[in-house]
Amino acid sequence: xxxxxxxxxxxxxxxxxxxxxxxxxxxxxxxxxxxxxxxxxxxxxxxxxxxxxxxxxxxxxxxxxxxxxxxxxxxxxxxxxxxxxxxxxxxxxxxxxxxxxxxxxxxxxxxxxxxxxxxxxxxxxxxxxxxxxxxxxxxxxxxxxxxxxxxxxxxxxxxxxxxxxxxxxxxxxxxxxxxxxxxxxxxxxxxxxxxxxxxxxxxxxxxxxxxxxxxxxxxxxxxxxxxxxxxxxxxxxxxxxxxxxxxxxxxxxxxxxxxxxxxxxxxxxxxxxxxxxxxxxxxxxxxxxxxxxxxxxxxxxxxxxxxxxxxxxxxxxxxxxxxxxxxxxxxxxxxxxxxxxxxxxxxxxxxxxxxxxxxxxxxxxxxxxxxxxxxxxxxxxxxxxxxxxxxxxxxxxxxxxxxxxxxxxxxxxxxxxxxxxxxxxxxxxxxxxxxxxxxxxxxxxxxxxxxxxxxxxxxxxxxxxxxxxxxxxxxxxxxxxxxxxxxxxxxxxxxxxxxxxxxxxxxxxxxxxxxxxxxxxxxxxxxxxxxxxxxxxxxxxxxxxxxxxxxxxxxxxxxxxxxxxxxxxxxxxxxxxxxxxxxxxxxxxxxxxxxxxxxxxxxxxxxxxxxxxxxxxxxxxxxxxxxxxxxxxxxxxxxxxxxxxxxxxxxxxxxxxxxxxxxxxxxxxxxxxxxxxxxxxxxxxxxxxxxxxxxxxxxxxxxxxxxxxxxxxxxxxxxxxxxxxxxxxxxxxxxxxxxxxxxxxxxxxxxxxxxxxxxxxxxxxxxxxxxxxxxxxxxxxxxxxxxxxxxxxxxxxxxxxxxxxxxxxxxxxxxxxxxxxxxxxxxxxxxxxxxxxxxxxxxxxxxxxxxxxxxxxxxxxxxxxxxxxxxxxxxxxxxxxxxxxxxxxxxxxxxxxxxxxxxxxxxxxxxxxxxxxxxxxxxxxxxxxxxxxxxxxxxxxxxxxxxxxxxxxxxxxxxxxxxxxxxxxxxxxxxxxxxxxxx
Ligand SMILES: Nc1ncnc2c1ncn2[C@@H]1O[C@H](COP(=O)(O)OP(=O)(O)OP(=O)(O)O)[C@@H](O)[C@H]1O
Numbered sequence: 001x002x003x004x005x006x007x008x009x010x011x012x013x014x015x016x017x018x019x020x021x022x023x024x025x026x027x028x029x030x031x032x033x034x035x036x037x038x039x040x041x042x043x044x045x046x047x048x049x050x051x052x053x054x055x056x057x058x059x060x061x062x063x064x065x066x067x068x069x070x071x072x073x074x075x076x077x078x079x080x081x082x083x084x085x086x087x088x089x090x091x092x093x094x095x096x097x098x099x100x101x102x103x104x105x106x107x108x109x110x111x112x113x114x115x116x117x118x119x120x121x122x123x124x125x126x127x128x129x130x131x132x133x134x135x136x137x138x139x140x141x142x143x144x145x146x147x148x149x150x151x152x153x154x155x156x157x158x159x160x161x162x163x164x165x166x167x168x169x170x171x172x173x174x175x176x177x178x179x180x181x182x183x184x185x186x187x188x189x190x191x192x193x194x195x196x197x198x199x200x201x202x203x204x205x206x207x208x209x210x211x212x213x214x215x216x217x218x219x220x221x222x223x224x225x226x227x228x229x230x231x232x233x234x235x236x237x238x239x240x241x242x243x244x245x246x247x248x249x250x251x252x253x254x255x256x257x258x259x260x261x262x263x264x265x266x267x268x269x270x271x272x273x274x275x276x277x278x279x280x281x282x283x284x285x286x287x288x289x290x291x292x293x294x295x296x297x298x299x300x301x302x303x304x305x306x307x308x309x310x311x312x313x314x315x316x317x318x319x320x321x322x323x324x325x326x327x328x329x330x331x332x333x334x335x336x337x338x339x340x341x342x343x344x345x346x347x348x349x350x351x352x353x354x355x356x357x358x359x360x361x362x363x364x365x366x367x368x369x370x371x372x373x374x375x376x377x378x379x380x381x382x383x384x385x386x387x388x389x390x391x392x393x394x395x396x397x398x399x400x401x402x403x404x405x406x407x408x409x410x411x412x413x414x415x416x417x418x419x420x421x422x423x424x425x426x427x428x429x430x431x432x433x434x435x436x437x438x439x440x441x442x443x444x445x446x447x448x449x450x451x452x453x454x455x456x457x458x459x460x461x462x463x464x465x466x467x468x469x470x471x472x473x474x475x476x477x478x479x480x481x482x483x484x485x486x487x488x489x490x491x492x493x494x495x496x497x498x499x500x501x502x503x504x505x506x507x508x509x510x511x512x513x514x515x516x517x518x519x520x521x522x523x524x525x526x527x528x529x530x531x532x533x534x535x536x537x538x539x540x541x542x543x544x545x546x547x548x549x550x551x552x553x554x555x556x557x558x559x560x561x562x563x564x565x566x567x568x569x570x571x572x573x574x575x576x577x578x579x580x581x582x583x584x585x586x587x588x589x590x591x592x593x594x595x596x597x598x599x600x601x602x603x604x605x606x607x608x609x610x611x612x613x614x615x616x617x618x619x620x621x622x623x624x625x626x627x628x629x630x631x632x633x634x635x636x637x638x639x640x641x642x643x644x645x646x647x648x649x650x651x652x653x654x655x656x657x658x659x660x661x662x663x664x665x666x667x668x669x670x671x672x673x674x675x676x677x678x679x680x681x682x683x684x685x686x687x688x689x690x691x692x693x694x695x696x697x698x699x700x701x702x703x704x705x706x707x708x709x710x711x712x713x714x715x716x717x718x719x720x721x722x723x724x725x726x727x728x729x730x731x732x733x734x735x736x737x738x739x740x741x742x743x744x745x746x747x748x749x750x751x752x753x754x755x756x757x758x759x760x761x762x763x764x765x766x767x768x769x770x771x772x773x774x775x776x777x778x779x780x781x782x783x784x785x786x787x788x789x790x791x792x793x794x795x796x797x798x799x800x801x802x803x804x805x806x807x808x809x810x811x812x813x814x815x816x817x818x819x820x821x822x823x824x825x826x827x828x829x830x831x832x833x834x835x836x837x838x839x840x841x842x843x844x845x846x847x848x849x850x851x852x853x854x855x856x857x858x859x860x861x862x863x864x865x866x867x868x869x870x871x872x873x874x875x876x877x878x879x880x881x882x883x884x885x886x887x888x889x890x891x892x893x894x895x896x897x898x899x900x901x902x903x904x905x906x907x908x909x910x911x912x913x914x915x916x917x918x919x920x921x922x923x924x925x926x927x928x929x930x931x932x933x934x935x936x937x938x939x940x941x942x943x944x945x946x947x948x949x950x951x952x953x954x955x956x957x958x959x960x961x962x963x964x965x966x967x968x969x970x971x972x973x974x975x976x977x978x979x980x981x982x983x
Pocket of ligand 1: 012013014032033034035036037038039040041064065066067068069958964
C-alpha cells in the first residue's frame with residue numbers, strides 16, 4: 001500500500017535545494033552515510049504534520065529547522081515542506097479528496113508558521129486533527145526510532161501503556177477528556193465566582209429596591225410637578241409679558257401727555273410772568289400819573305381861585321355893564337378858540353398815535369404768524385424725530401436682530417454670570433468710518449463680552465442644556481490680541497491715504513479696549529481703493545485693509561469688493577439713534593425759544609390792541625368836546641351879534657389888563673384841564689390794562705393750577721404704572737428664574753414643551769403645593785438608584801441564568817467524561833485482548849520460538865493501569881526484562897509493535913534504524929516479517945543494514961555532494977552498499 005506519495009522540501013534543515021521524494025513502493029529504504037540527512041526526512045514529515053516541539057525536531061529553537069547555510073550556500077529565511085497523501089480510501093475521513101497535500105511554511109523573520117491543505121490556508125488545529133486521525137504523530141506507532149524501541153522495554157508499565165492507548169484510539173479521548181476536565185474546573189471556578197456575586201447582589205438588592213421605589217415616586221411627583229408648574233409658570237410669564245407691554249404702552253401715552261402738559265404749564269407760567277412784569281411797569285407808571293394828576297388838579301384849583309378873585313374884582317365895578325358883557329363874550333370867544341385849538345391838537349395827536357399803534361400791531365401780528373408757522377414746522381420735525389427714535393430704541397431693546405444664542409444669553413443675563421453685553425452695545429463709531437468698520441466687524445458686533453472664561457463655561461452649559469443656539473464670547477481675562485509691532489506701525493502711518501487702525505477708530509470704554517484690540521487691531525482703514533492696494537503691497541499683504549466705502553484686501557492678496565444691499569443693521573441703528581438724539585435736543589431748544597418769543601409777542605399784541613381801543617375811545621371823546629366847544633363859540637358869537645349888532649372881533653381896550661389876566665388864567669386852566677384829561681385818559685388806559693392783566697393772570701393762575709393738578713395726577717399715575725411695571729418685571733424674572741433653577745429651562749424652551757392649558761388654576765396651584773409637600777416628605781432621594789436597581793436586578797437575573805447554564809454544562813461535561821471513560825475502557829480492553837491473541841505467534845516468528853503476553857498491572861483500574869510484558873524467548877525464563885540483551889529488547893519491542901500493526905493496521909510506518917542492534921539473522925527475519933504487512937501499511941525505513949536494504953522494494957540514497965546540502969536520489973542495491981560502507 002502506498003499512503004505517502006510524495007515529500008517536497010525546500011529550506012528545511014539540510015534540504016537547501018528544492019528536493020522531491022516520490023514513493024512508488026510500499027517498502028522504501030533510505031540509506032546513506034551518517035549526517036547525510038536521512039533522519040531529516042522523518043523530521044520533515046513530523047514538522048509538516050504540525051509538530052510544535054523544536055526539541056522533538058532536534059533543535060534549540062524553531063529557527064534551527066531552516067537551512068542555516070554552508071560553506072558554499074548562504075542561509076535561507078524560510079522553510080517549506082509538502083506531503084502528498086493518497087486518500088482514495090479516506091484515511092483522512094474528514095477530507096473528501098482522493099489526494100491530500102499538507103504544506104507547512106515557516107518564516108524566520110516573523111517566527112510564524114502557515115499551514116495549507118490542498119493549497120488552502122488552514123489553522124494548525126486543522127492539521128493536528130487530521131494527523132491524529134491517522135495516527136501520524138511523533139508519539140504514535142507511525143514514527144519509530146531506535147531509541148523508542150529500546151525504551152519500550154525499559155520504560156515503566158504506566159509509560160508503556162501509551163503505545164496501546166494510541167493503538168486503541170484512546171489518546172484522542174484522553175485529550176478530549178483532559179479538555180473536558182479543564183472546562184469542568186473552569187466551570188466550577190465560574191460557578192463559585194457567580195455564587196459570590198449573586199450573594200453580594202442579594203445583600204444589596206432589597207435596599208436598592210426600596211431606594212428605587214422611593215426615587216420612582218419622586219420622579220413621578222417631580223414629572224407631574226414639572227408638567228403643571230411649567231405650564232403655570234409659562235402662563236404667568238405670558239401674562240406678565242402682556243401686562244408689561246400694556247404698561248409700557250400706557251406709560252408712553254402718559255409720557256406724551258405729561259410732556260405736553262408740562263410744556264403747556266411752562267408756556268402759561270411764562271405768560272403769567274410776562275404779565276407780572278408788565279403789571280409792575282404799569283403800576284409804576286400809574287403811580288407817576290396819579291402824582292401828575294394830583295399836581296394838575298391842584299394847579300387848576302389854584303388858577304380857578306385866581307380867576308374868581310379877578311372876576312369878582314371886575315364885577316364890583318361893572319357888573320351890569322353891557323360892555324362888560326361884550327367884553328366877557330369876547331373873552332369867552334377867545335377862550336373857546338383856545339380850547340378848540342387845544343382839542344384839535346389833541347385829536348391830531350390821538351390820530352397819529354392810532355396810526356402808529358396800528359402799524360405796530362400789524363408788525364407784531366405778522367411776526368407772530370411767521371413765528372407760529374416756523375414753530376409748527378419745528379414741532380412736526382420734532383414729532384417725526386421722536387417717533388423714529390422710539391422705533392429705533394424699541395428695535396434695539398427688542399433684541400430681534402440678534403442671533404438666537406446671543407438673544408437668549410442677553411435675556412437671561414441675570415441668571416448667568418459675568419455677562420457685560422454685546423460688542424455693539426459697547427462701541428461708538430463715527431459716521432465717516434461706519435461703512436469701513438461695519439464691513440470688517442460684521443458678526444463680531446454680536447460677540448458677547450464677558451468677564452472671564454469661567455463665566456463663558458456657565459453660558460455655554462446654559463445654551464447646550466436649553467438647545468438655545470450658539471454665541472461667540474469674548475472673555476476679558478482670556479483675550480490675547482495680536483498687536484502690530486511699532487516699526488510696522490510707523491511704516492503704515494506714513495502710507496498715503498492711511499486713516500487709522502481699526503481698533504483706534506472706534507470708541508469704547510477704556511476697560512474694554514482689549515475687545516477692540518482683539519477684533520480690529522490688524523485692520524487698516526484707508527481712504528480709497530488705489531491706496532489700499534498700495535498699502536497692501538508695502539505691508540507684504542500681511543494685514544486686512546479696508547477702504548472707507550467698504551472694499552477689502554485680505555491678507556495674502558484676495559480682494560473683496562462691490563456694494564452691499566443692506567447695511568449692518570446693528571451698527572447703523574446705534575449711530576442713527578445717536579444722530580436723532582442730537583437733532584431732537586436741538587429741535588427742543590429751538591421750540592422752547594420760539595414758544596417764548598411767540599408768548600411775549602402775544603402779550604404785546606394784546607397790549608397794543610387794548611391801547612388802540614383806548615385811543616379810539618379818546619378820539620371819539622375829543623371829537624365830541626370839539627363839537628361842544630364849537631357849539632358854545634357859536635352861541636357866544638350869536639349873543640355878541642345880538643348885543644352889539646356887529647360880528648364878534650377884537651376885545652375892549654379898557655378892560656384889557658384884568659381881562660387879559662383872566663383870559664390868560666382861563667387859557668392856563670384850559671391847558672391844565674387838557675393835560676388833566678390826558679393824564680386821566682392815560683390813567684384809565686393803564687387801569688383798564690391792569691384790570692385786564694389781573695383778570696388774565698387770575699385766569700392763567702387757575703388754568704396753571706388746574707394743569708398742575710392734572711400733571712400731578714398724571715405723574716402719580718405714571719409712578720403707579722412704573723411700580724406696576726417693576727412688579728410685573730420682578731414677577732416675570734422670578735418665574736423665569738424658577739424655570740431655569742428648578743427645571744433648567746428657558747422661557748422659550750418651556751413654551752415649546754408646554755402643551756397643557758391651565759384651566760382650573762386654583763386646583764392646579766393646590767396640586768403644586770401638595771406635590772411640593774410630598775416631595776419634601778420623601779427626604780433624600782437617590783435618583784440613580786432606579787437605574788442601579790434595574791441594572792443590579794437584571795445582573796442578578798442574568799447571573800442566576802448563567803449559574804443554571806453552568807450547572808447544566810457541568811452536568812453535560814460530567815456525563816461526557818463518563819461516556820469517554822466508558823469508551824476508553826472498552827477500546828483499551830479490546831486492543832489488549834486483540835494484541836494478546838496475535839502476540840505469541842509474532843513473538844515466536846521473530847524469536848524462532850518462545851512465548852509472550854501482555855498484562856494489566858492494575859486490572860481494577862483499566863483507565864490508569866500500566867502494561868507489563870510477560871515472555872520467555874526460546875529456552876529462557878525471564879523474570880526481569882532488563883536482563884535481556886539490547887538485540888533481545890528490540891526484538892521484544894518489535895514483536896509487540898508488529899502485533900499491534902496486525903490488529904490495528906496504520907497506513908504509514910517510519911522506522912529509523914530500529915534494527916541496528918540485531919544480528920544479521922534477526923535483521924533478515926525482521927525485514928522479511930515487515931514484508932507481510934505491506935498490503936496494509938507503507939514502510940519507510942532508514943537503515944544501514946544490508947539485510948533490510950535487500951528486502952526493500954526501492955532504495956533512496958542520501959548524499960552530500962555539495963557540503964552541508966542533502967541530495968536524495970533513487971539508487972540500486974550495489975550503490976546502497978557502497979554508500980553504507982562509506983560510513
Ligand atoms: N538547519 C540546518 N541547516 C543545515 N544543515 C542542517 C540543519 N539541521 C541539521 N542539519 C544537518 O543535517 C545533518 C544531520 O542529518 P541527519 O540526522 O538526518 O543525518 P543521518 O543521515 O540520519 O545520520 P545518522 O546516520 O548518523 O543518523 C547534519 O549534518 C546537520 O548539520
